[in-house]
Amino acid sequence: MHSEVVASRSADQRDSPRESRNGNSPQLDAVSLAIIQQLQEDGRRPYAAIGKAVGLSEAAVRQRVQKLLDQGVMQIVAVTDPLTVGFRRQAMVGINVEGDVESIADALTGMSEVEYVVMAAGSFDILAEIVCEDDDHLLDVINKRIRALPGVRSTESFVYLKLKKQTYMWGTR
Amino acid sequence: MHSEVVASRSADQRDSPRESRNGNSPQLDAVSLAIIQQLQEDGRRPYAAIGKAVGLSEAAVRQRVQKLLDQGVMQIVAVTDPLTVGFRRQAMVGINVEGDVESIADALTGMSEVEYVVMAAGSFDILAEIVCEDDDHLLDVINKRIRALPGVRSTESFVYLKLKKQTYMWGTR
DNA sequence: CTTCAAACAACGGATTTCGACACTTGAGGG
């Protein structure tokens, strides 16, 4: 009744489970999409309930979910507003680069204060979101670490005042 | 050793479980922080395992987690890179506003294509992340919907080329 | 036709979830 799904010789890549799921787009089928959608609504929804919703057995759902996690296509995590959890300063930093953009992006990816890195088109080459404990920490990261990277031409910072919305529900529309 | 936390007779508030957890910062204690950290590593980790890690009973962890979810402090969800899941165009939009910034932010919050809204300091008043299916859709949202809002003075868009990092692990450092 | 690997369903035991009840502690109020 439902078929295809990609080959995907499983798990031998042992690299980071949550960074840069780039390279290959595993070509998700409708069933996997439906599973992801279920888990976007509730990351703890039981496998059996998901199976009923998408027309698969509990075991099959479990296999699919495990594979999606292993492949790095999806993470199931708790998400918070850092400002409510003790991190007092947060900012988006727009960065202009001369030379290899991707190597700069990789360097940012390695910084623990940087939660989000995107290569973009427009007046910034890279957008990076930074989470810090206080002003000193933020200043340090931006001025001492990011601006110090060779190839960074300029940066512009946007300090967060208030987080108004944060969703992961593209599936529900 | 650990205390406060509310009763949480469960679920009767049916409002949005995931938008604007602003207003009150519920003042989290160290134990709740530790619980959140556990769930940032694995959103499906069993309560008993979390309890062992943070020094609490399973039931106590269950109550705390439920309360954190009810309060909107935390969500447990599946997170993906939209680009790998069929959404071909994604962008960050910087917005300048004249008049009431918050009402514009609220309007953006109501749009399903807008996944992320932040009020910021700097050369933009608001940053909004948009997820669309294709170029036409993106163009429509930016030009017809966002720019049409009364009070929006100007916008600048940064189309995403590649998502390099996306984590929620501030707890682990 | 045979072989092989992947996906799935079925099953059973271990684990987890979840509601209910009881105990402890601390803050007020009479």
Next chain:
DNA sequence: CCCTCAAGTGTCGAAATCCGTTGTTTGAAG
């Protein structure tokens, strides 16, 4: 000082879930 109330925590048992295993089917390759 005692009482009461509220919040947090621990224990327990039944129901549900998770998870490894096994066997079947399907599709592609040899």
